[in-house]
Amino acid sequence: ETGVTQTPRHLVMGMTNKKSLKCEQHLGHNAMYWYKQSAKKPLELMFVYSLEERVENNSVPSRFSPECPNSSHLFLHLHTLQPEDSALYLCASSQDSSGGSYNEQFFGPGTRLTVL
Amino acid sequence: GENVEQHPSTLSVQEGDSAVIKCTYSDSASNYFPWYKQELGKRPQLIIDIRSNVGEKKDQRIAVTLNKTAKHFSLHITETQPEDSAVYFCAVGDPGGFKTIFGAGTRLFVKA
Numbered sequence: 001e002t003g004v005t006q007t008p009r010h011l012v013m014g015m016t017n018k019k020s021l022k023c024e025q026h027l028g029h030n031a032m033y034w035y036k037q038s039a040k041k042p043l044e045l046m047f048v049y050s051l052e053e054r055v056e057n058n059s060v061p062s063r064f065s066p067e068c069p070n071s072s073h074l075f076l077h078l079h080t081l082q083p084e085d086s087a088l089y090l091c092a093s094s095q096d097s098s099g100g101s102y103n104e105q106f107f108g109p110g111t112r113l114t115v116l
Numbered sequence: 117g118e119n120v121e122q123h124p125s126t127l128s129v130q131e132g133d134s135a136v137i138k139c140t141y142s143d144s145a146s147n148y149f150p151w152y153k154q155e156l157g158k159r160p161q162l163i164i165d166i167r168s169n170v171g172e173k174k175d176q177r178i179a180v181t182l183n184k185t186a187k188h189f190s191l192h193i194t195e196t197q198p199e200d201s202a203v204y205f206c207a208v209g210d211p212g213g214f215k216t217i218f219g220a221g222t223r224l225f226v227k228a
Contacts, residue, residue: 045217090160107160
């Protein structure tokens with residue numbers, strides 16, 4: 001499969017559950033991102049990884065834990081979430097944007113998360 | 117940090133008319149300004165971007181203008197079609213690198 005893929009596409013979990021979101025990119029990029037998209041804050045950057053190192057952590061609660069084992073894979077581990085965490089979680093990738101040199105971000109289809 | 121404001125939040129136009137969406141930003145050192153389109157139930161996709169060394173860029177019916185002095189940039193869509201209906205996000209690349217700040221989005225309706 002080409003581009004950026006995400007699994008699962010839909011997830012329903014209770015507040016005491018532990019789950020993980022997976023993102024995979026097949027574009028040869030070396031930067032990956034997690035965004036939260038909700039009605040209140042449309043596209044909110046959560047984490048950025050460049051060359052498998054976390055370079056941005058946007059004041060995200062510790063109940064969200066990212067992991068980037070290699071430049072093609074990105075995970076978001078979830079535990080003890082709250083109902084207000086229900087949203088669409090989007091993964092994206094791009095070529096390394098160090099030094100302020102930006103390139104297009106390619107988004108995955110997202111995971112629709114519902115926390116009961 | 118960078119702050120991006122986008123207006124209007126909703127825009128309704130008749131097919132064939134033009135649509136204009138405006139964004140302002142706060143950090144004068146910012147130098148990358150992309151626009152993304154998100155159709156209902158789909159992922160955001162880049163439609164056009166501009167860097168600070170140019171003032172205008174055009175791609176068929178879509179154009180973006182940048183005024184660095186006033187710190188604002190705009191998306192112009194001419195001869196709108198129903199398939200242009202979507203949410204459009206402006207964004208600004210933080211000068212420090214890695215962080216792209218998105219505007220709140222504009223929901224565009226093109227009436228046939």
